[in-house]
Amino acid sequence: MTIDTALSRLTDLLGDRLSTSDADLALHGQNETYYADTPPHGVAYPETTEEVSEILKICHDENCPVTAYGAASSLEGQHLAIRGGISLDMNRMNRVLAVNAEDMNAVVQPGLTRIALNEELRATGLFFSVDPGADASMGGMAATRASGTTAVRYGTMRDNILAMEAVMADGTVIRTGTKARKSSTGYDLNHLLIGSEGTLGIITELTVKLHGIPEAISAATCRFESVEDAVNCVILTIQSGLPMARIELLDEMMVRGFNQYAGAGLPEKPHLFLEFHGSPAGVTEQMETFAALAGDFGAEAMKTATTTEDRNALWAMRHKAHYASAALGAGKHIWPTDVCVPISQLAEAVVQAQRDAVAMGLTCTIVGHVGDGNFHAGLSVDPGNADEMARAKLFTGKLAETALRLGGTVSGEHGIGIGKQGYMDAEHGPALAYMRAIKQGFDPKNILNPGKMLPDNH
Amino acid sequence: MTIDTALSRLTDLLGDRLSTSDADLALHGQNETYYADTPPHGVAYPETTEEVSEILKICHDENCPVTAYGAASSLEGQHLAIRGGISLDMNRMNRVLAVNAEDMNAVVQPGLTRIALNEELRATGLFFSVDPGADASMGGMAATRASGTTAVRYGTMRDNILAMEAVMADGTVIRTGTKARKSSTGYDLNHLLIGSEGTLGIITELTVKLHGIPEAISAATCRFESVEDAVNCVILTIQSGLPMARIELLDEMMVRGFNQYAGAGLPEKPHLFLEFHGSPAGVTEQMETFAALAGDFGAEAMKTATTTEDRNALWAMRHKAHYASAALGAGKHIWPTDVCVPISQLAEAVVQAQRDAVAMGLTCTIVGHVGDGNFHAGLSVDPGNADEMARAKLFTGKLAETALRLGGTVSGEHGIGIGKQGYMDAEHGPALAYMRAIKQGFDPKNILNPGKMLPDNH
Structure with missing residues (x-):
């Protein structure tokens, strides 16, 4: 039960899509802001949900940390594998799976960037509204509950994701939300995963709302x-x-x-x-x-x-x-x-x-x-x-x-990551214990993005 | 550790605001639809968050079920104490605590009904949009993730609650969300409680969005x-x-x-x-x-x-x-x-x-x-x-x-309650296990609205 065993089993699964090259490790250890470079032990490049599930089963077995990686545009180090293990690079899962113009939604993979999505939508008269500035990945934007310049009119990622598919810590694949505009069935796992910074599950598919391009x-x-x-x-x-x-x-x-x-x-x-x-x-x-x-x-x-x-x-x-x-x-x-x-x-x-x-x-x-x-x-x-x-x-x-x-929040859109854990208690107080209970229930071995968001998430 | 002991301790706490009169029990056991009458063992009428917390501490100690009760307009029996115990009648907590016209929100207690809220808002030029038809209580509407006729334009309860205060199973008081329009800090407990049908916590305060009355x-x-x-x-x-x-x-x-x-x-x-x-x-x-x-x-x-x-x-x-x-x-x-x-x-x-x-x-x-x-x-x-x-x-x-x-959901707005538990597995599949993990983490003794929503929530 070590990271080395995990790397070896992942190589058996993925071949050369499990990389330990210095260049790959260095690239995946960088960030946009002031955090120290923290290269992971290996970088996995899954191409399907099934592969993500297999990777998580192995890492779960081997207690190997897994940190999702998209466009690396996060500003609080969310994509850095600060406890080592695997950087799960989602960039090969970057397709538009469906554009449902009639229902004004699109089904996309998490590695797709928002600009690429809008390019694909060009002929439809529809657009995806959330615009955090950076050409972030859709999965990363969901995981950070991103927003940006247009949220004042069209809402944040919180308001623009109808449904998701996610792979949980032990490899279980779940679906959250529905393609209907609303639902009152069960706990809102869709919103729970939005903004969870890869600590509760790995997003492998998103159904996002589209808006009509204004006249x-x-x-x-x-x-x-x-x-x-x-x-x-x-x-x-x-x-x-x-x-x-x-x-x-x-x-x-x-x-x-x-x-x-x-x-x-x-x-x-x-x-x-x-x-x-x-x-x-x-x-x-x-x-x-x-x-x-x-x-x-x-x-x-x-x-x-x-x-x-x-x-x-x-x-x-x-x-x-x-x-x-x-x-x-x-x-x-x-x-x-x-x-x-x-x-x-x-x-x-x-x-x-x-x-x-x-x-x-x-x-x-x-x-x-x-x-x-x-x-x-x-x-x-x-x-x-x-x-x-x-x-x-x-x-x-x-x-x-x-x-x-003043009744506000310590992060409007960048999230907690490494940098803001110290403020979680001040903002959430006794509610923090219930966040910990969720993390414990969903990922008892703490293999998903360990060291992030929750202040005592070692 | 019995319901009888709980009733006796609750009487010590609340005096005649703990009722076991036949009329009260009968009233609280009725419903709008086809479910059998199921009177609780007692009806508690809290007047403050602190009292709700004390009630839950006692009921938690004594393994006494607690089912929140508002306007009793739910259509899937959510307010029925089908495992007995206490009907927690929130109707005395029915005040508007603040109207923040500048920020277009209002802070209200859960027993307030939506029509009463809109009456209080009359002079402000603002209104609360969610309109399920019945003059439901704000707490009940949040707990059911209600919507109604105006949701097509203004959204459902999911979209119109900025923040809440809730008392959890063991009496802990938490706050979810913030008064800011958006936040990216931590798991979205606000949306987790919205639509949880009183099975995760008792809502004691809501900050809801208001909209300008159209010209x-x-x-x-x-x-x-x-x-x-x-x-x-x-x-x-x-x-x-x-x-x-x-x-x-x-x-x-x-x-x-x-x-x-x-x-x-x-x-x-x-x-x-x-x-x-x-x-x-x-x-x-x-x-x-x-x-x-x-x-x-x-x-x-x-x-x-x-x-x-x-x-x-x-x-x-x-x-x-x-x-x-x-x-x-x-x-x-x-x-x-x-x-x-x-x-x-x-x-x-x-x-x-x-x-x-x-x-x-x-x-x-x-x-x-x-x-x-x-x-x-x-x-x-x-x-x-x-x-x-x-x-x-x-x-x-x-x-x-x-x-x-067709890609939809078995409930758009009425919720699961008693009537739709049989469809939860078909709609949610493996995700249901994660809902159970949340319930287990938040309410391990299952005193909050037992028998509802989750198919094996006995």
């Missing part, structure tokens, strides 16, 4: 004198019921990052990046309503991105926020944060974060899916600078405290 | 020559993306029921009952678009209910479907069914149900939240007529089979 789409940018003005404009916009498709905040430092990284040429003031979806008349009406609201908060006139190219360029830039933040300091890494608060508390939370960063001498960008009350303070850090790392940790702790005090 | 509302009825035409019109309406606020099917037999019960005076043909929400111009545009679609399916011109009174009368009538079905046979009870299928399969499922009822010699009404693919075949039965009851059971089994074959 008209317009994007715009809008500049404010202060972050408070921008955020208060967002609060009123949401409260007025305007069905924003995207409403993103960038603070002055974030704009500077875009100017340096992407030559954005924007005035270094707080901005909102916006998108409106609807009928042509509806979009015009929405934009006029928004412009009037924004004017009340002293906004400069909106700049509209009318062509598809301009719109795509705007969002492509927005999606590089992580790299644009990094560009503010040569050789720096970004320590991402991700709180979410009730919309009424958003101005207080954002302003507090800016003040704290200044007080702690940290370079910090703020960018956010503010329509949901979700924002990211991105700290520019040098992992070799112990003092700076300590200040970043302090900042993150204070931000989490603020979010919880 | 304009119009209701209408529309008559078709055949159920197929009506259903195919619904399918196309949904697929076209028209944001219907309500779209309800009534088959010819259901219309006959309304004529007999409520003097509706409607031609005995299949009807759709509709509601449109939006700006005045938007509602007009929606109605025109719908009318054009309906015309393609041979519909008679829509009749519009323009005044608030007419609209309320229409929906008040629709909400009496259960009683109108019963009116079709003197002294008959209604055996309700509740399947939900992907919208593309709806016509097949409805027509099959009608044919099966005729073939089995059953009087059957069909009414449905068809925009979600959800419909109810209401069988008129005499519980004393063993042959008729056997045919009703056969019909229900065939309907469930059809729903599952």
Whole structure:
């Protein structure tokens, strides 16, 4: 019962689709943020659900940790095999299995990325809405309960997955949810697996909702004198019921990052990046309503991105926020944060974060899916600078405290992974024991992504 | 360790708010449908979360079953204490604790009914959308994962609860979810409790989403020559993306029921009952678009209910479907069914149900939240007529089979309770073992609503 025996049995099963090459191990041990490289012992490349099941049976027998791996775009190290064992690379299971246009859903494999899915949907007039920026894998997005820029209108992964197939710790294959739009039968295992970060089961198939591509789409940018003005404009916009498709905040430092990284040429003031979806008349009406609201908060006139190219360029830039933040300091890494608060508390939370960063001498960008009350303070850090790392940790702790005090959560969309385990008790209190009971019931040997999410998940 | 000891200890705790009067026991043993009367041993009337916690500690000590009781409007006997013990009557915990208009949510106690909530909200311009017909309690609606006529536009209870407080089997008080619009921290206990039918915990507080009352509302009825035409019109309406606020099917037999019960005076043909929400111009545009679609399916011109009174009368009538079905046979009870299928399969499922009822010699009404693919075949039965009851059971089994074959679910909104346990294995297969693991982890003594939902939950 060792990892070595598991590797040998997995080689018998998978042949050269069980890799232990240095390059493969190194690749699967990397991450986007500040966590140490942690190569696994082996990388398995399954091609079918049955293979995933066989792999888990072996690993379960041998007490070998299994950590699912998709696009490796997670920001809290969820895909890192920090207890060793197998990195289960799902990228060969990347097909669209069915597009049910009549029912507005698609059945996909977990290794498919969201952009690839939308490319396949091009001829249908439908699209998959969840857009976390990175070209993440569908399985990874489900496991992290991802959201992003369009969640304010179309919901997060929580709202967009009808059904899944998953392989559980001992290799059992289950189905959660149904293809019907709703159901009241039994415990909601579908939502339980969404956001479980690979600690309860391995997602092998997803049935996701699709939405009709709106007849008209317009994007715009809008500049404010202060972050408070921008955020208060967002609060009123949401409260007025305007069905924003995207409403993103960038603070002055974030704009500077875009100017340096992407030559954005924007005035270094707080901005909102916006998108409106609807009928042509509806979009015009929405934009006029928004412009009037924004004017009340002293906004400069909106700049509209009318062509598809301009719109795509705007969002492509927005999606590089992580790299644009990094560009503010040569050789720096970004320590991402991700709180979410009730919309009424958003101005207080954002302003507090800016003040704290200044007080702690940290370079910090703020960018956010503010329509949901979700924002990211991105700290520019040098992992070799112990003092700076300590200040970043302090900042993150204070931000989490603020979010919880204001009725929010320590993660809107990035999840817990390695980085936020320390806040689980503060956020969940006695409920944590029931999360542990679920983990214990589903994976008593703790082979699924050990060391993640639950604070004592060794 | 007996129920008697529990009753005695509960009397010490609650005084005369622990009742064992015959009238109270009888009242709490009744139900809306065809299940046998099953009075509990005692009825407890808690007034605070702390009292619920103390009650559960005692019942946990004494192995005394606890079944939550709200408006008793559940249709699968969820509120019946079929293993005896305590009926936990939540009706004294019926306050609105907070209305956060800025964040568009309200914090309420579980015994509050949905109509009482909407009355309290009247001055705010906001409303709570979920409308199952009955004036159900908020706790009961959460526990059953209820939905109803407006779910097609505003979602079910699954989509409208941000956070809850619950008391677990041993008296531990937990909080699930947050007041932020989204979160990615830990297992989704909020959705796990929604729809758990009181078998995992007792809901003591809910934070629910509110929606802005639309500027304009119009209701209408529309008559078709055949159920197929009506259903195919619904399918196309949904697929076209028209944001219907309500779209309800009534088959010819259901219309006959309304004529007999409520003097509706409607031609005995299949009807759709509709509601449109939006700006005045938007509602007009929606109605025109719908009318054009309906015309393609041979519909008679829509009749519009323009005044608030007419609209309320229409929906008040629709909400009496259960009683109108019963009116079709003197002294008959209604055996309700509740399947939900992907919208593309709806016509097949409805027509099959009608044919099966005729073939089995059953009087059957069909009414449905068809925009979600959800419909109810209401069988008129005499519980004393063993042959008729056997045919009703056969019909229900065939309907469930059809729903599952078409990719749907055996319950869209009524839940499992006593009546549908036999279908849990067919719908969930190996996933059922993971539901059992959750129940075992959360309530190892099985004191919470024993005998419900899970097929071997004795």
